[in-house]
Amino acid sequence: EWKKDVIVRDEIDKYLIDGKDFIDEEKIHAQIANAKNPDPEYIRGILQKSLSIKTLAPEETAALLNVESPELWDEINEAALQVKKKVYDNRIVFFAPLYCSNLCVNNCEYCGFREENCDEKRRILTQDEIRKETESVIDEGHKRLILVFGEHPRSDVDYMVDTINTVYSVYRDAPVSGREANIRRANINAAPMSSAKLKKLKEAGIGTYQVFQETYHHETYNKVHPTNTLKGDYRWRLYALHRAMDAGLDDVAIGALFGLYDWRFEVMGLLYHTIDLENRFGVGPHTISFPRITPASGSSLSNNLPHQVSDEDFKKLVAILRLSVPTAGLIVTAREQPELKREVINLGCTQTDASTRIGIGAYSDQKTEEDLDKKQFTIGDPRDLDDVIREVAELGYISSFCTAGYRCGRTGETIMGMLSHCVEGKFCKLNAVLTFREYLNDYASPETKAIGEELILKEIAEIEAEPYFAERPHLMEKFRAEYKDILLGKRDLYL
Numbered sequence: 001e002w003k004k005d006v007i008v009r010d011e012i013d014k015y016l017i018d019g020k021d022f023i024d025e026e027k028i029h030a031q032i033a034n035a036k037n038p039d040p041e042y043i044r045g046i047l048q049k050s051l052s053i054k055t056l057a058p059e060e061t062a063a064l065l066n067v068e069s070p071e072l073w074d075e076i077n078e079a080a081l082q083v084k085k086k087v088y089d090n091r092i093v094f095f096a097p098l099y100c101s102n103l104c105v106n107n108c109e110y111c112g113f114r115e116e117n118c119d120e121k122r123r124i125l126t127q128d129e130i131r132k133e134t135e136s137v138i139d140e141g142h143k144r145l146i147l148v149f150g151e152h153p154r155s156d157v158d159y160m161v162d163t164i165n166t167v168y169s170v171y172r173d174a175p176v177s178g179r180e181a182n183i184r185r186a187n188i189n190a191a192p193m194s195s196a197k198l199k200k201l202k203e204a205g206i207g208t209y210q211v212f213q214e215t216y217h218h219e220t221y222n223k224v225h226p227t228n229t230l231k232g233d234y235r236w237r238l239y240a241l242h243r244a245m246d247a248g249l250d251d252v253a254i255g256a257l258f259g260l261y262d263w264r265f266e267v268m269g270l271l272y273h274t275i276d277l278e279n280r281f282g283v284g285p286h287t288i289s290f291p292r293i294t295p296a297s298g299s300s301l302s303n304n305l306p307h308q309v310s311d312e313d314f315k316k317l318v319a320i321l322r323l324s325v326p327t328a329g330l331i332v333t334a335r336e337q338p339e340l341k342r343e344v345i346n347l348g349c350t351q352t353d354a355s356t357r358i359g360i361g362a363y364s365d366q367k368t369e370e371d372l373d374k375k376q377f378t379i380g381d382p383r384d385l386d387d388v389i390r391e392v393a394e395l396g397y398i399s400s401f402c403t404a405g406y407r408c409g410r411t412g413e414t415i416m417g418m419l420s421h422c423v424e425g426k427f428c429k430l431n432a433v434l435t436f437r438e439y440l441n442d443y444a445s446p447e448t449k450a451i452g453e454e455l456i457l458k459e460i461a462e463i464e465a466e467p468y469f470a471e472r473p474h475l476m477e478k479f480r481a482e483y484k485d486i487l488l489g490k491r492d493l494y495l
């Protein structure tokens with residue numbers, strides 16, 4: 001009964017044109033094939049368009065996907081970093097994933113949580129356990145969570161709402177300063193649902209709603225997601241974020257699981273998804289994710305992947321996504337090894353997770369080694385948040401825990417407009433400094449604090465020298481007052 005109730009056909013059909021969705025495979029393959037040996041001057045023109053913060057046309061992204069010259073790749077990588085700095089400055093936003101349940105009715109071939117893999121170890125966290133997990137994550141210094149739910153009647157939308165309420169109710173004393181700390185933004189990664197259910201999530205105060213298409217290639221999608229399961233409906237998933245927009249959730253996040261099909265095709269799929277959202281709602285995705293398949297227990301597919309993406313191609317796809325969708329945040333996760341994460345941060349990634357535990361209940365059970373049987377995939381960077389923050393500070397990036405945007409109404413179309421005019425980055429720089437100040441006082445180890453203090457002084461000097469702020473003395477006055485108040489012990493101040 002529960003399964004029958006889920007897919008609301010009208011909510012898909014209203015978006016189809018002539019019965020077709022927006023992924024035209026023949027067209028995408030032709031665009032990639034017709035863009036072979038692109039003229040370097042054409043590529044340079046594309047880089048200039050991206051530097052003016054415009055979403056690229058599919059033909060332009062297809063041309064970038066066909067570049068082979070190493071010299072031209074140097075120019076592409078340089079432009080990708082410039083676009084990132086223009087829109088997002090030198091910030092890295094941190095978050096932690098919290099896996100709430102590993103019960104799932106689907107049978108995705110690549111996933112350790114699939115139904116066929118079900119045993120007595122599968123479970124769903126109680127609200128008391130959610131509270132304990134949240135306490136542990138807050139104690140690390142996090143302010144943003146992404147709550148991850150399997151698709152199952154026990155983790156339905158009411159369970160999600162209860163979980164969000166629990167997360168927002170937890171307060172802790174920070175270990176170094178004793179100041180009050182909490183989670184300020186809970187994002188959701190959950191199965192597609194109807195607009196009516198999505199409205200409940202909106203009312204519960206979620207930040208971003210994230211649904212990965214996994215693969216945009218229809219045949220591959222149907223192969224790895226058996227069609228007798230809920231996830232087997234490609235279009236229900238493809239339009240999940242359109243329904244979210246209909247429900248008033250305008251911060252949405254897209255992603256593909258790289259390794260299921262040709263990576264160039266998936267990049268084009270992510271771009272077409274962006275363009276369709278922009279055309280229909282005037283706003284594209286808040287973030288784009290591009291995890292690569294890693295081994296999962298009980299998954300035969302993860303050892304047999306004809307489309308596995310090499311590190312070199314991974315770097316290329318990050319740079320091309322940065323240029324193709326200049327306003328979207330790009331997320332590199334702890335699936336990747338630290339060295340590669342460092343490299344892609346310099347190619348345009350803007351967000352990452354740290355202190356990541358992906359087992360159910362793994363933050364609070366204090367295990368250092370996680371049991372693969374309880375996890376969806378394996379992680380490549382198990383380092384603590386403090387270690388990663390120190391590393392990115394050494395690279396010249398400021399860590400941000402800012403959650404001001406959605407609390408000040410800077411979401412959806414508003415934030416995208418500000419990002420495309422490179423204005424949001426200016427607010428974010430102020431908020432990054434304020435939240436980094438909190439982190440340094442509340443959580444940082446002595447080593448991280450030493451490096452962080454130098455960095456924060458440099459950031460403040462840049463802010464003081466920035467003409468945009470010089471023209472807005474009231475904003476600067478407020479910033480200076482809030483910075484001082486944080487030093488005196490106040491918390492959760494933002495602009």
Ligand code: SF4
Nearest residue numbers: 104106108111113114
């Ligand atoms: Fe379930 Fe998601 Fe795993 Fe598929 S990928 S089996 S939907 S948890």
